[in-house]
Amino acid sequence: MRECNVIGVGGAGLSLARRAHELVGGQFMAINTDREPLEEMPTEQSLVIGPKTCGGKGATSPARGRQAAEESLGDIRARLPDSGKVVLLAGLGGGAGTGAMPTLAKEVIQRDLNLLVAVTLPFGLEAERREAARAGLKELEATGATIITHDHAEHRAGSMSLEAALGNSAEALAQRVQRWIKGESDAQ
Numbered sequence: 001m002r003e004c005n006v007i008g009v010g011g012a013g014l015s016l017a018r019r020a021h022e023l024v025g026g027q028f029m030a031i032n033t034d035r036e037p038l039e040e041m042p043t044e045q046s047l048v049i050g051p052k053t054c055g056g057k058g059a060t061s062p063a064r065g066r067q068a069a070e071e072s073l074g075d076i077r078a079r080l081p082d083s084g085k086v087v088l089l090a091g092l093g094g095g096a097g098t099g100a101m102p103t104l105a106k107e108v109i110q111r112d113l114n115l116l117v118a119v120t121l122p123f124g125l126e127a128e129r130r131e132a133a134r135a136g137l138k139e140l141e142a143t144g145a146t147i148i149t150h151d152h153a154e155h156r157a158g159s160m161s162l163e164a165a166l167g168n169s170a171e172a173l174a175q176r177v178q179r180w181i182k183g184e185s186d187a188q
């Protein structure tokens, strides 16, 4: 079987991808506008996008995340895998993950690789972020990619700490990614 490529995008995407990669193995790649969190990733396959647009910091809005991906399209094309299954993970609602994911998904689809997009949706408290996430999700749907979502607003009980909720979402998505890789997923 061809290897699987697990790719995290944006701050939350990195932690989600890290957990998924622990479970499914294969190649791990990390993409972000923010340089610092990338340096802590256990992979040499990390890519800072939009150094001019974001100056090595967070994108802060999806528009700037998208611009970062466009600025670095050459690097993205050179670094994305050209064989194997691909899983793209991000927490929707921020700048880098939400803005860059559609560009990345389109590039993978153009390579004719089997793609899964796995994303979290923001907590109910994050109203502005929920709006940004909804728009981002629509854009991802338009690429035709297979998408699985984990909605923090649905899964976080009132008493649950933020840390626990984030851990749960990483675990839940990792397990669904694993089922997809094994061909047992109903996501399509």
Ligand SMILES: Nc1nc2c(ncn2[C@@H]2O[C@H](COP(=O)(O)OP(=O)(O)OP(=O)(O)O)[C@@H](O)[C@H]2O)c(=O)[nH]1
Residues within 6 Å of the ligand: 009, 010, 011, 012, 013, 015, 016, 033, 034, 057, 058, 059, 060, 061, 065, 090, 091, 092, 093, 094, 095, 096, 097, 098, 120, 121, 122, 123, 126, 129, 152, 165, 166, 167, 169, 170
């Ligand atoms: N599962 C999980 N979700 C997170 C984590 N941190 C943030 N989130 C969620 O992911 C959304 C996006 O946050 P980030 O990933 O930090 O944003 P980003 O893509 O890095 O965007 P910028 O920092 O603006 O460039 C947030 O609104 C939260 O809902 C995390 O550690 N784990």
Ligand SMILES: [Mg+2]
Residues within 6 Å of the ligand: 010, 011, 012, 034, 058, 059, 094, 096
């Ligand atoms: Mg960030």
